[in-house]
Amino acid sequence: MSDVLLDIKNLKTHFYTETGHVTAVNGVSFNVKKGEIVGVVGESGCGKSVMSQTILRLFEEGTVEYEGEINFNGRNLLKLNKRQINKVRGNDISMIFQDPLSTLNPVHTVGRQIAESIILHQNASKKEAEEKAIELLRLVGIPSPEKRAKEYPHNLSGGMRQRAMIAVALACRPKLLIADEPTTALDVTIQAQILDLMNNLNEELDMGIIFITHDLGVVADLCSRVVVMYLGEIVEEASIEELFDRPLHPYTQGLIKSIPQLDGDRSAMLHTIEGTVPPLTRVPKGCRFAARCPFADEKCVASAPPVTEYTATQKVKCWHFEKILKNQEGIADVHTYS
C-alpha cells in the first residue's frame, strides 16, 4: 500500500488533569491515501478535535500521553523529537480550525501569518515569502490580495478569514490538510463556497484532507470515505456510498436520520438521537453507545463489541449489526410493496 499517506494504528490519547486521568481517544485506527478526502464525523464531544490535534502532537507536554502509531511517509510521528515534529508541522501536515477569528493572531497582518510558515520551512527571504503569501491569497479566492495581505484579521469578514486561514495552512503545499470543522462557524452560502474551495484545492494540489465535522450532510459531496467517531472510538468506517446506502452502526443510522432535509417536509420533527455524549469520566463498561442505542441488550451492556469487517471498505463496531440490518431490509421491503 504505497499510496497510503497517513496510517494511524490503535491511537490513544490520555490526559492527566487535576481531576484524574481520561482517555479522549481510545484505540483509533484508519488511514488516508494520497490526495484522498476522508471525513471524520461524530457529535460534539466525541474526540474528533483531540484525535486531529494528536496527529501533530499539539497538546501541552506533561499533561498528555500518546499511544499507538501515526505513520506518515514511513515515519511514526509519535517517535519524532521536538525539532523533527516542528519540521512536519505546517510543512508536510497543516491544520485549519473551526473559528478563524480566534485562530489568526490578532496583532499580525494576514500576509505576515502566511509568510511566517514559508520563511520557517522553505528558507525563503522575507520578500519572497510575502510575494508567495499574496499568491496564496489569490489562490484561495481573496479579491485584491495585495491589499488584504497588509490587513489584520479583524478587518476581514468571516468567510474571508476562513479563506485566509486556509492560505496559511497551504503556505508550504502540505501533503495532508487536517480541517477541524472549517465551516461550522460560517453561514450556509459561505459554507458552500469554502467546501467548493477545499474540493478544488484537493484536485489542484493533490493534497490529502481529513475533513472533520459534526454534520454528516456536509461530507456527502466532499469525501470519498468516512469514519464515524463516538466517545473516543471509531464505530464505523465506510465508503461514502456504503455509508448512505447501508449504514451498519445504529449511531451512524441515527446521524443520517438527523440530517436536516432542505427539500423535505419542514413541519416534520427533526430526528435526534436520544441523550447526549457522556463525559469521559463516565465511560460505560460495555458498548459505549449502549445507553442511547435502541437495540441494546444485556450483551451490549456487559462487554464491548469487536470491530467486524463487513466488506473490504466497510467496518463496524457493533454486536448486532447483522440482525439490525435484516430487520431494516424487512421494513424497507414492506414499504416498497405497500
Add this chain to the structure above:
Amino acid sequence: MWSYIIKRLFSLIPVLFIVSIVIFSIIHLTPGDPTTYMLGEEATPEQIADAKKQLGLDQPIHVQYFNWVKKAAIGDLGSSYHMNMSVNDAIMSHIGPTLSLAILAEIVALLIAIPLGIIAAIKRGTATDQTVMGFSLLGMAIPSFLLALFLVLLIGVKLQWLPVAGYRPLDSGLWNHIKYLIMPAISLGSIQAALIARMTRSSMLEVLNTNYIKMARAKGVVERRIIYGHALQNAFLPILTVIGITFGGLVTGAVVTETIFNIPGIGSLIINSVARRDYTVIQGIVLFVTFVYVMLNLVIDILYGVIDPRVRLEEK
C-alpha cells in the same frame, strides 16, 4: 488620531475643575492657617488680620476660589506664602528628583517583573512558578519603608556600597545621579514589580491558551518564537495598564521614600507645604498631579493602539 488626542485633552478640563474645587474646600475647611506659621505663636490678632488681608485670605472663600482659578486657567498657580517663589517654580524645582526616581523604579520593576512573569507562565505549576509567585506575594506584603530601612542598613551602612541618603542632580554626572537613587528605586519599585509580575503571568497564561497560539504551534513555530513573537505582544495590553497605574503612583506616592532617603522631590515638597499650610503650593501640586495622571492615561491609551491593531480601529 489627532482629533482623538484633542478630544481627550478637552475632557481634561472638567476633571481638573472638579479636583480643584474639592482640594480648595478641604484645605480651607481644615483648621489652622498659614499666618500662624508665618508670624509665630505670639502674634497679635491685629498682625494676623493684617497678614490675612495681605494674602487675600480675608475674602469669602468663593471669591478666593475664583481669583485663584482665573490665574490657574492661564497656567499661573500663584506664589508660595513661605518660599519666596512662584508655585510653578517650586514644582519645577522639585519634579526632577521625583521623575528620576519614578523612572528608575519603573525600570527596576520592569526588568525584574516581565522576565519572571513570563518564566512563571511558561513553567506554570512547577516549583519555579511557585517561587516566583511567592516572592511576588512577599513584594506586595512588605511595606516599602521597611524594605528601604533594610536596604539602608545592609547596603548603605554595613557594606557601604551606596550612599545612605541624599540626592545629586543629573548635572553632577550620570552615575553620581543614579547611585543615590538605586536603593530608593528598589524599595519603591518592589511593589510595582510584584504587581507587574502577577499580571504578566496571568496575561501570558491566558494568551498561551488561545487558538492562535495553537495555530502557531501547528505551523511548526518553535516555542521561543511562540512566546516572544506571538504571545507577548498580545499579553501586553493588561500589563501596560498596570504599568500606567503604578507609574502614576510612583510620581505622586513617593512621599515616604523621599522622606527616608532625603530626596528633595514633590513628596518632600507636599509634606513641608502641608505642615506650613502653604495653601497655594498644596493646591498647585494636587492640580499638577491630576494633570500628570490624565496625561499618563492618554499616553497609555495611545500605546494600546500601537500594540493592538484592533484598538487602533476604534480610535479613528
